[in-house]
Amino acid sequence: MKKDTLILSFESSCDETSVAVIKNGKQILSNIIATQIKSHQRFGGVVPEVASRHHVEEITVCIQMAMDEAEVDYDDLDAVAVTYGPGLVGSLLIGIMAAKTVAFAHDLPLIKSNHLAGHIYSANFVTDLEYPFMALLVSGGHTELVYVKAPGEFETLGDTRDDAVGEAYDKIGRVLGINYPAGKEVDRLAGIGKDTFDFPRAMVQEDNLDFSFSGLKSAFINTVHHADQVHEELSKEDLAASFQGAVLDILANKTFRAIKTHPVKQLVVAGGVAANQGLRSRLASEVAKRNDDIELVFPPLRLCGDNAAMIGAIAQIQYDKKDFADLTVNADPSLDF
Amino acid sequence: MLFIMKILAFDTSNKPLTVAVVEDGKCLARMDSSELKTHSVSLLPDIQESLETAGLSVNDIDRIAVADGPGSYTGVRIAVTVAKTLAFTLDKPLVGISSLRLLAADGTDDKLVVALEDARNDNAFAGAYIKKSGEVVNVIEDQHISMSRLFEKLSNYPAEQIQFVNASEHLAELINEAMPKASVVLTKDSLPDAVKLAQIAENAEPVKDINAFVPTYLRLTQAEHDWIEKGHKEDGNISYVEEI
Ligand SMILES: [Zn+2]
Numbered sequence: 340m341k342k343d344t345l346i347l348s349f350e351s352s353c354d355e356t357s358v359a360v361i362k363n364g365k366q367i368l369s370n371i372i373a374t375q376i377k378s379h380q381r382f383g384g385v386v387p388e389v390a391s392r393h394h395v396e397e398i399t400v401c402i403q404m405a406m407d408e409a410e411v412d413y414d415d416l417d418a419v420a421v422t423y424g425p426g427l428v429g430s431l432l433i434g435i436m437a438a439k440t441v442a443f444a445h446d447l448p449l450i451k452s453n454h455l456a457g458h459i460y461s462a463n464f465v466t467d468l469e470y471p472f473m474a475l476l477v478s479g480g481h482t483e484l485v486y487v488k489a490p491g492e493f494e495t496l497g498d499t500r501d502d503a504v505g506e507a508y509d510k511i512g513r514v515l516g517i518n519y520p521a522g523k524e525v526d527r528l529a530g531i532g533k534d535t536f537d538f539p540r541a542m543v544q545e546d547n548l549d550f551s552f553s554g555l556k557s558a559f560i561n562t563v564h565h566a567d568q569v570h571e572e573l574s575k576e577d578l579a580a581s582f583q584g585a586v587l588d589i590l591a592n593k594t595f596r597a598i599k600t601h602p603v604k605q606l607v608v609a610g611g612v613a614a615n616q617g618l619r620s621r622l623a624s625e626v627a628k629r630n631d632d633i634e635l636v637f638p639p640l641r642l643c644g645d646n647a648a649m650i651g652a653i654a655q656i657q658y659d660k661k662d663f664a665d666l667t668v669n670a671d672p673s674l675d676f
Numbered sequence: 677m678l679f680i681m682k683i684l685a686f687d688t689s690n691k692p693l694t695v696a697v698v699e700d701g702k703c704l705a706r707m708d709s710s711e712l713k714t715h716s717v718s719l720l721p722d723i724q725e726s727l728e729t730a731g732l733s734v735n736d737i738d739r740i741a742v743a744d745g746p747g748s749y750t751g752v753r754i755a756v757t758v759a760k761t762l763a764f765t766l767d768k769p770l771v772g773i774s775s776l777r778l779l780a781a782d783g784t785d786d787k788l789v790v791a792l793e794d795a796r797n798d799n800a801f802a803g804a805y806i807k808k809s810g811e812v813v814n815v816i817e818d819q820h821i822s823m824s825r826l827f828e829k830l831s832n833y834p835a836e837q838i839q840f841v842n843a844s845e846h847l848a849e850l851i852n853e854a855m856p857k858a859s860v861v862l863t864k865d866s867l868p869d870a871v872k873l874a875q876i877a878e879n880a881e882p883v884k885d886i887n888a889f890v891p892t893y894l895r896l897t898q899a900e901h902d903w904i905e906k907g908h909k910e911d912g913n914i915s916y917v918e919e920i
Binding site for chain 1: 714716717718719720721723724734749750753754756757758760761762764765766886887888890891893897898899900903908915916917918919920
């Protein structure tokens with residue numbers, strides 16, 4: 340019988356300090372997440388230097404809690420894994436230095452993992468992944484369509500040409516007077532309002548699989564500013580619904596276009612924006628409408644945001660391939676697939 | 677039986693990186709690099725190599741010593757994160773020593789040694805120390821201060837008794853104008869020495885709460901500074917970081 344693998348994993352690429360203990364890449368024994376949202380809300384967005392400082396405050400507490408909750412000792416562990424990019428360099432470095440130190444102190448193999456791959460493999464806690472599968476990765480930093488050919492083998496089919504989708508939510512949220520992170524509140528308002536403004540759906544006519552949200556964002560901001568100038572009161576709910584309507588059209592259009600050229604059995608939706616209720620129901624109804632035999636996989640809300648459990652999931656694949664790193668690992672802030 | 681303390685000491689608060697393994701005040705191994713190497717890349721391999729040279733396992737170490745700032749924010753965080761994680765994960769005592777005290781330890785005996793770090797715009801992180809019979813005694817506490825204010829504070833001391841260490845070219849110019857009789861050691865000649873760090877740390881009080889150990893930045897971030905300028909106040913009841 341195959342022995343179980345336990346991986347202690349670290350994630351600190353942005354404003355969450357997270358440490359997890361993952362069994363066989365499938366089972367979460369612990370997944371401690373310390374979020375700094377309240378701190379950065381003071382400034383209306385993530386301030387890198389503040390984020391780095393908080394990570395140093397939290398890191399050993401998170402390790403302690405992750406080990407305690409999993410009821411494991413260092414002797415039980417098989418490897419240490421850490422996100423090495425993409426992300427904020429100062430933030431990444433705290434998780435990297437801590438992970439290297441634990442690996443060195445306890446003589447454990449070290450695995451350096453890609454944050455984006457981690458997001459995609461958060462689906463591994465929900466279902467058994469069947470290759471090839473498609474992933475729509477949507478977050479504050481990324482909007483990508485990724486074709487996953489085999490375990491740990493990624494091909495980016497489409498990427499954003501400007502803003503990430505979550506970033507667009509934050510920017511239009513600011514115009515509506517919603518503090519960062521705005522996604523959840525815009526999603527709520529959109530559920531109440533109607534798509535009356537007919538904002539542009541950028542690039543849906545084009546044959547490529549890339550995204551663009553800056554035109555939509557500008558159209559939104561211009562509409563609100565113009566109304567302000569003529570002292571006209573616009574419905575926040577309708578504005579939100581119109582923005583979200585355009586976003587969902589763009590995401591759905593490109594995603595199903597990708598599935599047409601790259602047939603798959605599973606569509607994984609991952610990243611912070613995967614928590615969006617509008618996106619969840621839209622993709623579900625598209626799948627039903629198309630009568631495709633596609634399993635739609637959404638990670639639970641807790642695993643949509645940044646967390647170390649997802650790093651433990653991708654790290655297990657690297658562990659099986661003996662894809663180990665040495666103690667010289669450094670942050671790679673602009674890492675891609 | 678006499679207890680002989682083995683200390684692992686390191687500093688990455690500025691450009692030089694220094695690591696040492698010291699036993700009972702004597703250096704068993706040390707590694708220094710003054711070149712522009714990436715501390716995040718070199719620190720763990722250098723610690724590993726120093727321990728190998730000393731013929732010790734990391735478990736044999738009795739105490740971990742780190743220079744905890746002020747200095748380059750990222751640089752200080754790298755060493756502090758490694759030191760705190762190592763002390764935490766191996767359950768070893770941890771000692772944090774001011775990066776300025778460490779620089780002052782290289783000054784001349786009986787002088788008032790003013791350790792500096794250029795903080796731009798004619799400001800510095802500065803602390804004044806006197807070295808007496810092996811001890812490095814603090815006289816003016818470490819602070820973020822304008823150079824003109826620092827010169828005022830030092831005006832009670834005879835200038836020829838003052839030695840500035842780790843002065844950037846620019847700070848050296850300001851010093852030569854304001855206190856021409858003081859001596860100045862430039863940054864390129866002020867190398868922190870992890871052996872001295874270990875020696876200072878041997879008699880220092882270990883950190884009580886390793887989880888709460890953070891760098892001594894001596895400065896708020898620009899964002900927090902601006903936020904307070906706008907009239908906001910820190911609310912002691914709000915926890916900015918929450919477990920979810
Ligand atoms: Zn993320």
